[in-house]
Each structure stands twice: as C-alpha cells, then as structure tokens.
C-alpha cells in the first residue's frame with residue numbers, strides 16, 4: 006500500500022510530531038509511531054521507505070528514516086547520527102555541487118560560515134568534510150563512479166559530515182577555501198614518469214571463491230597462481246620490481262587488481278590464465294591484448310575471464326559483461342605497446358616450443374581495460390584438454406611457461422630502453 010502524505014500537522018515540540026495522509030494520521034511520539042497503515046512515503050517525487058515494526062497497536066521506526074521525511078515536509082528537523090535522535094535545526098549549508106570540470110572532479114560546498122567553517126581530512130579511500138551548520142537536501146548522493154562512488158551526508162547538532170567515498174580513478178586532491186565555502190578538486194589517478202627499475206604487476210587469474218575453469222581434476226586458479234609465482238621469481242632475478250595481485254588462494258575483485266596496478270605506477274601488467282573449451286582437443290598458448298573482440302571465439306574467452314565480475318556486481322548476464330568491458334579508455338599508445346608486449350611473449354613461447362602456437366588475440370578484458378599501462382592477458386594452455394591439463398599441473402612445465410613469459414617481458418623492456 007502506498008501512502009501519499011498530504012500535509013504536515015504540527016511541530017511545536019519534538020514530543021509529538023505528526024503527519025496526515027489520506028485523512029489518516031501518523032503521530033510520532035518518543036520512539037513510537039501510532040499509525041493506521043504502513044508502506045512507502047512519497048514526497049515531491051522522492052521515495053522515503055519507512056520500516057515499521059508492529060507491536061501492540063504501535064509501530065516502531067528509525068529516526069534517520071523519519072527525519073528526512075519531516076525535513077522534506079518543510080519541518081526543520083535532522084537526524085543526529087551520533088546521539089541517534091531527531092533534533093530541530095535550520096539548514097545553513099546552502100549548496101553542495103559536484104561534477105566533472107575538464108579532466109578533474111570538483112566538489113563545492115557553500116555555507117553561512119564560509120571556508121572557515123569547514124574542516125577537511127583526506128584518507129586513502131575517502132575525503133571527509135566536516136562543516137559548521139546543517140545541510141538539509143540529501144542524505145546520500147551518487148557520484149560518477151570513477152572519481153566519486155557516493156557521498157554520505159550525516160548530521161550532529163550544528164555540524165554536517167560529508168563522507169566522499171572515492172572511486173577507482175581518483176588521484177590527488179586539492180582543497181581551497183574562500184569566503185563563501187570550500188572547493189575540492191580531485192585529479193585523475195596518474196602513473197608517474199617511468200621509474201628507473203621497471204615495476205611489473207603479475208596477476209594470477211581468479212582465486213578464492215572464483216575457481217576459474219575447472220576440468221580434469223584441476224582448478225584454473227591453482228595453476229595460474231603457481232605459474233605466476235614462478236614468473237615473479239624469475240623477473241626478480243632479472244632485477245625488476247614485481248607486484249603480485251594475489252600470492253595465495255584469495256579472491257581479489259577485478260577492480261582491485263586494476264587499482265593495485267594503477268596505484269603502484271607499474272610499467273607493465275600481465276594477467277595469467279588457463280583456457281577452457283567445449284572442444285576437448287583444443288590446446289595451445291595464446292596472448293591477448295585489449296581491444297574489441299574480433300571473432301566470436303575471442304569474445305567467448307573474454308566472457309569466460311570477465312565472469313569474476315559477477316562476484317563484484319551481483320548476477321549479470323554474459324551480454325552485460327561485454328557491455329561493461331567495452332569502452333573508450335584505450336589510448337593508442339598503450340594499445341601499441343600492449344600489442345608489442347603480447348608479441349614478445351607469444352614469440353618466446355613459440356621459440357621454446359611449449360605447445361601449439363595459437364597466436365595473438367584481441368578482446369575486451371575488464372582487468373586490461375582499467376589499467377593505465379601496457380597490459381596483456383595470457384592463456385597458457387587448455388585445462389579442458391586432458392594431456393595439456395596434466396602438463397600444466399607439472400612444476401617442470403610450469404617453470405618452462407614461466408621462463409617464456411618472463412623472457413618475453415624482458416625482451417620487450419630491453420627493446421623499449423633502446424628506443
């Protein structure tokens with residue numbers, strides 16, 4: 006049942022608040038409400054869900070639900086999230102604006118007390134602004150996802166706390182205060198100029214609850230990890246810095262893998278996987294670089310490897326997964342370098358006569374899309390092929406594969422140095 010609130014009755018003391026809807030009455034008294042019906046409340050087009058709990062003719066509901074309802078009815082009440090009670094007050098923070106400005110993201114808050122009325126704390130994953138005064142308009146604002154995920158707006162008597170939850174692409178931030186209020190500029194996350202020692206991120210595909218492909222008694226996640234650890238060891242011996250997105254059997258979301266790479270100013274990103282096919286005879290080594298999938302087969306592999314996103318975003322259909330990954334973030338230079346890196350690794354695998362050479366492929370992999378450095382995804386072999394699966398599980402063969410990957414990476418980096 007939907008209740009339409011028609012008008013506010015009276016609010017002289019907080020001891021008895023009430024609203025009237027459809028000729029019925031809701032009285033708020035202490036922590037209890039006596040009402041004649043339950044449901045959602047619509048005010049000026051916004052939905053305010055009220056969770057009523059029935060008990061002996063009275064209904065209980067939370068103050069942080071009723072406070073915005075009352076506020077939107079024109080009553081100057083707020084919810085104190087610390088003391089957990091409704092209090093009367095007057096909104097004095099006049100404006101909250103956020104949005105993209107050129108390549109940055111800008112947040113502007115204006116209030117009666119000007120810039121002096123605001124305190125800012127910058128944390129790893131959030132920016133917290135505490136302002137003198139109260140802001141009445143929203144409790145939560147959704148951001149663009151890249152710079153800002155969302156903003157929580159919380160009140161105590163006389164103070165408003167804006168908690169800005171940063172997105173995957175948020176970098177450094179700058180704070181300016183002026184007479185009117187505060188301006189915060191969030192810059193895009195950037196990789197610094199090349200470090201002297203290359204930093205290589207090795208990403209063992211899947212892990213934890215996400216097993217990847219499972220066939221012939223083997224799990225892809227286990228083989229990926231073993232090969233990745235060997236690749237890391239060899240690369241370190243070559244003198245490179247190596248970062249693993251996971252070094253045990255834990256689940257790491259795809260967005261976190263990309264964030265690890267972006268935050269560490271990595272030079273290269275290499276994701277290691279095993280392939281799977283309905284065709285039990287399919288076998289071979291192939292290297293992908295990010296692009297739109299050209300063939301239906303390439304598309305199928307992308308869907309397979311992106312499926313971990315299901316754990317991050319809820320249940321999505323394969324069609325949706327492709328929708329998420331195909332974007333316009335690829336820069337030509339990165340694409341060119343990724344192609345070259347893929348080329349060096351694939352050539353090395355061929356040179357070492359590992360298995361069938363399936364060549365270079367292109368597809369839209371989520372992890373590759375969001376990293377801001379040359380990146381490839383390697384399918385080292387087919388877990389669905391009985392013989393190849395057995396090989397992939399052997400430490401000796403894993404070492405051979407690792408040598409091919411590490412060797413390809415080294416040749417690529419040596420070649421880049423000469424340019």
Ligand SMILES: [Zn+2]
Pocket residue numbers: 210211217218225278279309310
């Ligand atoms: Zn995989």
